[in-house]
Amino acid sequence: MAMITPPPDIPPAVLQADAVVDEGGTLTAVEAAELGLAPATRPRGLLRRGWDVFAENKLALASLAVLVFIVLFCFLGPVFYHTDQVHTNLQQYLCRPGAGHLLGCNDLGYDELGRLMVGGQTSLEVGVAAAVVAVIFGTLYGAISGFVGGPVDAFLMRLVDAGLSIPYIMVIIILSVVFHPTTIVMIFIIAVFYWLGVARLVRGETLTLRTREYVQAVKVIGGRRIRAVVRHVVPNAVGTIIVQATFAVADSILILAGLGFLALGVQPPATDWGSMLSGGLTYLQAGGYWWLIYPPGIAIILTCIAFNFIGDALRDAFETRLQRR
Amino acid sequence: MIGFLVRRILQAILVTFFVTVFTLALVHAFPGGPVRALLGPRATPAQVAFFNHEYGFDQPFYVQYGRWVWQLLQGNLGYSIKLNQTITSELKQYLPNTIVLVGLGTIVSLLFGIPLGVYQAVRRYTLGDYVLTGVSFLGYATPVFFIALLLVEWFSVDVHLFPAAPSGNTFGALLGNPRAIVLPIVAYAFLLYALWSRYMRSSVMDNLVQDYVRTARAKGASERRVLWGHIFRNSLISIVTLLGLSLPTLVAGAIFIEVVFNWPGMGLAFYTAAQNVDYATLLGFTLVATVATIVGNLLADVGYAVLDPRVRYS
Secondary structure: OOOOOOOOOOOHHHHOHHHOOOOOOOOOHHHHHHOOOOOOOOOOOHHHHHHHHHHHOHHHHHHHHHHHHHHHHHHOHHHHOOOOOOOOOHHHOOOOOOOOOOOOEOOOOOEHHHHHHHHHHHHHHHHHHHHHHHHHHHHHHHHHHHHHOHHHHHHHHHHHHHHHHOOHHHHHHHHHHHHOOOHHHHHHHHHHHHHHHHHHHHHHHHHHHOOOHHHHHHHHHOOOHHHHHHHHHHHHOHHHHHHHHHHHHHHHHHHHHHHHHOOOOOOOOOOOHHHHHHHHHHOOOOOOOHHHOHHHHHHHHHHHHHHHHHHHHHHHHHOHHHOOO | OHHHHHHHHHHHHHHHHHHHHHHHHHHHHOOOHHHHHHHOOOOOHHHHHHHHHHHOOOOOHHHHHHHHHHHHHOOOOOEEOOOOEEHHHHHHHHHHHHHHHHHHHHHHHHHHHHHHHHHHHHOOOOHHHHHHHHHHHHHHHOOHHHHHHHHHHHHHHHOOOOOOOOOOOOHHHHHHOHHHHHHHHHHHHHHHHHHHHHHHHHHHHHHHOOHHHHHHHHOOOOHHHHHHHHHHHHHHHHHHHHHHHOHHHHHHHHHHHHHHHOOOOHHHHHHHHHHOOOHHHHHHHHHHHHHHHHHHHHHHHHHHHHHOOHHHHO
16 A cells, blocks of 8 residues: 655644544534644634624615514514404494504404504414425425436426426415415415425535535445435535525515415415405505505515515625635 | 427426326316316215216326327317306407517516616616616515506506506407506516516626626727627527526516406406316416416527527537
């Protein structure tokens, strides 16, 4: 066996590092420092460095604040502002905004401000849940497809192509007609189409990651392929995935709003921001019922813009080249 | 090029196969299957059995699939018992109207989106760029039906500038009263504007730093010639692809706009069918839109290959 001479720029301690490396095979910061690999000062973590980049983006910070406000408004608001969102009260039919009802009432006598809170809960919950379901499934599908490669990959991706060529809104409408969805079913109906795009994206990411040495090394050591996918490919694609998830929340909220607007969304007395706008359409021609249109519309826009800005900033935050070390 | 075309067309056929299987499977996923959908929950078992036999629903899936595809190939898209009309005749009635909306809306959005995208790239990081970026962010985050509602509220209810709905049901009537189709087309164009302008902006910015731009400048080409003769032409290539890929967005937009403005097109008919639980219409329209999307993707890819020779060999 030929002798391998180490390159001169590696500190000698590293070459005897087996003694120092802990059981998990990783170096602690102190150990690394002793080996001359890193400064002895405590290095800033990945999250910390990511946050610094994120915090430089004023738009993203403002968006985060808006989002926190909207979440508090929807979930804590009803604690302070009591309204009956279950029983209709026709005496308050389309009452104007005033002392008792800050944003007036709709045609069934529901207080509009209270409804904005309750509807917002549905919109946010369904949006986040659908995004999570779609992203988890799409990630696994895309990672496996990209990692296995060959005919399996080709087949799996043609399925995704087929799914993406069906105008999603039509199938979502059909599914809503068929299932009369509860909130839980709604989440899956929205996720059914959203995972396709995620799968395609993660597959692309996997294709580049699988050729990296550390992923190849798993195979050399004798690790199973599923281990390489779950432990190495997915964690390294996590930046892309989280960014995608952020946009997915905004898109899911928009899709839910669209279904609600077509009166195919969650079943009454539950509501969401889109369903509220649907009521606005009915009284549009009469004119003057601004409180039926603007509050839910602006709520949808604010939330979606906030998620989009945060997604953009997260993309920068995960871009290691922008991080100051 | 021939090889590329053959490969791409085979791929499209495979995707079409998957989609048709999926669509037929969707019919069978309905609670009680297609029979209950048509006969209602009160049909007796004997009626159900007779109906199943009559329409071949008691056959194995692949037999049903084969028959159905054979019918499709002959141009028979199905029959809506609720409307007492074939899907083909519904298409003849509604498709031209939808093409007016989608066509004009897309053209208007391109006329604004492309030049403004170029402007943003050339004057990047200036006030004008930021303002237009804000506008397109609004376009992304605003549901298209909300834009439509606002347009009606502002320009039809508050100020009687434009009617809130087109006046006729036919292709001729739509075009005969141009004032009545302004608002739907503006709403539709706003939906798409953000897509084109964002894409054009980044595409031009990518091209600005390419070597060929430096070469053109070094040869003494004027800035105007560099921008419109070189960069613009190369950036347009990606818009062609994007157009082909955006068909699902175009369809979604058409449904919402047609519902708000009562536009007599496929989207409104689809929505009405959804409310009447008219499965034949729902599936027929979905299939037509899907095949249109597949063909659109195919044309986009081929167009891309024609415009950019590098693609053919990869």
